[in-house]
Amino acid sequence: MKKIIKAGTVVTAADTYQADILIEDEKVTKIGANLHDSEAEIIDAKGMYVFPGGVDPHTHMEMPFGGTVSRDDFETGTIAAAYGGTTTLIDFCLTDKGKPLSHAIQKWHKKSADKAVVDYSFHLMISEINDAVLNELPTVIEQEGITSFKVFMAYKNVFQADDETLFRTLITAREHGALVMVHAENGDVVDYLTKKALAAGHTEPIYHALTRPPEAEGEATGRAAKLTALADAQLYVVHVTCKEAVEQIADARRKGFRVWGETCPQYLVLDQSYMEKPDFEGAKYVWSPPLREKPHQEALWNALKSGDLQTIGSDQCSFDFNGQKDLGKDDFTKIPNGGPFVEDRFSVLFSEGVKKGRISLNQFVNLVSTQSAKLFGLFPKKGTIAPGSDADIVIFDPNAERTISAKTHHMAVDYSALEGMKVTGEPVAVLSRGNYVIRDKQFVGKPGDGQYLKRKQFSMNHKAESQTVKM
Numbered sequence: 200m201k202k203i204i205k206a207g208t209v210v211t212a213a214d215t216y217q218a219d220i221l222i223e224d225e226k227v228t229k230i231g232a233n234l235h236d237s238e239a240e241i242i243d244a245k246g247m248y249v250f251p252g253g254v255d256p257h258t259h260m261e262m263p264f265g266g267t268v269s270r271d272d273f274e275t276g277t278i279a280a281a282y283g284g285t286t287t288l289i290d291f292c293l294t295d296k297g298k299p300l301s302h303a304i305q306k307w308h309k310k311s312a313d314k315a316v317v318d319y320s321f322h323l324m325i326s327e328i329n330d331a332v333l334n335e336l337p338t339v340i341e342q343e344g345i346t347s348f349k350v351f352m353a354y355k356n357v358f359q360a361d362d363e364t365l366f367r368t369l370i371t372a373r374e375h376g377a378l379v380m381v382h383a384e385n386g387d388v389v390d391y392l393t394k395k396a397l398a399a400g401h402t403e404p405i406y407h408a409l410t411r412p413p414e415a416e417g418e419a420t421g422r423a424a425k426l427t428a429l430a431d432a433q434l435y436v437v438h439v440t441c442k443e444a445v446e447q448i449a450d451a452r453r454k455g456f457r458v459w460g461e462t463c464p465q466y467l468v469l470d471q472s473y474m475e476k477p478d479f480e481g482a483k484y485v486w487s488p489p490l491r492e493k494p495h496q497e498a499l500w501n502a503l504k505s506g507d508l509q510t511i512g513s514d515q516c517s518f519d520f521n522g523q524k525d526l527g528k529d530d531f532t533k534i535p536n537g538g539p540f541v542e543d544r545f546s547v548l549f550s551e552g553v554k555k556g557r558i559s560l561n562q563f564v565n566l567v568s569t570q571s572a573k574l575f576g577l578f579p580k581k582g583t584i585a586p587g588s589d590a591d592i593v594i595f596d597p598n599a600e601r602t603i604s605a606k607t608h609h610m611a612v613d614y615s616a617l618e619g620m621k622v623t624g625e626p627v628a629v630l631s632r633g634n635y636v637i638r639d640k641q642f643v644g645k646p647g648d649g650q651y652l653k654r655k656q657f658s659m660n661h662k663a664e665s666q667t668v669k670m
């Protein structure tokens with residue numbers, strides 16, 4: 200069925216203009232004034248922004264972690280994403296040492312294929328480099344279209360890889376045109392500080408933050424950036440939380456190295472003091488790296504504005520407060536790390552960023568959609584509104600006001616980290632490849648309609664930043 204989105208304000212990373220959009224066969228086919236087609240359904244977007252669907256580069260759906268499994272799966276998680284204006288997400292596929300990579304990838308396909316309501320793809324965790332892994336990687340890249348590898352520099356004795364593994368992954372990624380992602384914290388330092396805190400009898404949630412200082416994140420970020428330079432490779436640092444890490448990324452970029460950084464809405468709007476809430480409520484705010492003291496928020500906003508950080512991920516990894524977070528009631532190290540944000544990523548950035556004058560409208564689109572599509576090999580199919588692009592479109596009321604609450608959100612988790620927060624701006628309708636997933640603020644999609652996306656390789660002549668972003 201053809202559709203024409205009429206009279207909206209179309210916003211891309213590069214432009215803001217008034218136009219109609221014709222959608223045929225899942226694609227945008229025409230953009231212009233006064234478009235007409237007698238067969239098309241007309242969608243009135245007067246007074247609305249028309250954004251490309253959000254691309255969330257960082258989610259963990261139904262992920263085994265911390266002795267439990269993250270609460271939102273590919274069904275509830277992608278429905279919540281759609282409500283929030285996200286039409287593509289890239290989830291982290293966890294591998295097991297000693298097992299074929301294909302084993303993990305098949306597991307992730309099984310979890311997602313019949314459940315996802317919007318399109319999705321996978322990053323692949325690399326925990327070891329050996330002949331078996333090296334032999335399998337060309338298939339992973341060419342047949343599965345997985346062109347980004349994740350290495351954890353933290354979570355000692357669980358996911359943490361050593362520097363040799365990181366360095367060899369970087370070299371391998373360069374050879375295969377893939378992008379390496381790191382969780383950058385010095386896991387050995389964190390492990391030492393954690394043991395010391397526990398030995399001193401400190402068990403409360405706040406000690407999660409106190410044992411993971413910003414310096415440990417800055418050190419690991421700098422180390423990863425330097426190894427990237429040495430390997431002549433390309434690096435994406437996930438969930439950057441602090442000034443120390445931003446400085447390392449900015450420094451590497453100034454020197455011309457191919458290093459990018461992501462932050463998450465939680466680090467922009469919440470701070471370390473939340474972890475001191477009484478009655479164990481601080482556990483709701485346990486992420487790794489942890490929430491930081493308030494001044495770091497300023498550094499992150501400045502980095503988004505200046506371009507030192509380029510993307511916003513949700514790091515969706517939700518655990519119920521009752522029955523999951525409380526695994527750590529007597530020991531902060533047993534609190535499952537992570538929180539629910541896939542639904543709120545887009546509107547929090549609009550409300551706190553654009554509405555409060557911290558970033559421009561076009562920077563907003565770049566951060567929540569375009570730049571992730573470019574870096575992860577999905578552009579221009581995803582991440583923009585242009586003839587030939589998938590018709591992944593958000594019709595957004597910039598003046599709608601609402602209060603975030605677990606009572607009304609669509610994630611499967613029993614709390615919201617943003618309970619009571621007022622935001623301005625809300626998706627009214629969301630299209631995924633031309634089909635409604637959200638209509639009149641209600642979900643109308645279908646589990647299984649989301650398609651798995653094979654992604655392009657990261658080329659050495661990558662043009663990720665060549666398109667001008669309006670400031």
Ligand SMILES: NC(=O)NCCC(=O)O
Nearest residue numbers: 382486487514516536537
């Ligand atoms: N960030 C977090 O606390 N949980 C999700 C796993 C990760 O990204 O490290």
Ligand SMILES: [Zn+2]
Nearest residue numbers: 382438487488
């Ligand atoms: Zn992480």
Ligand SMILES: [Zn+2]
Nearest residue numbers: 257259514516
């Ligand atoms: Zn994560």
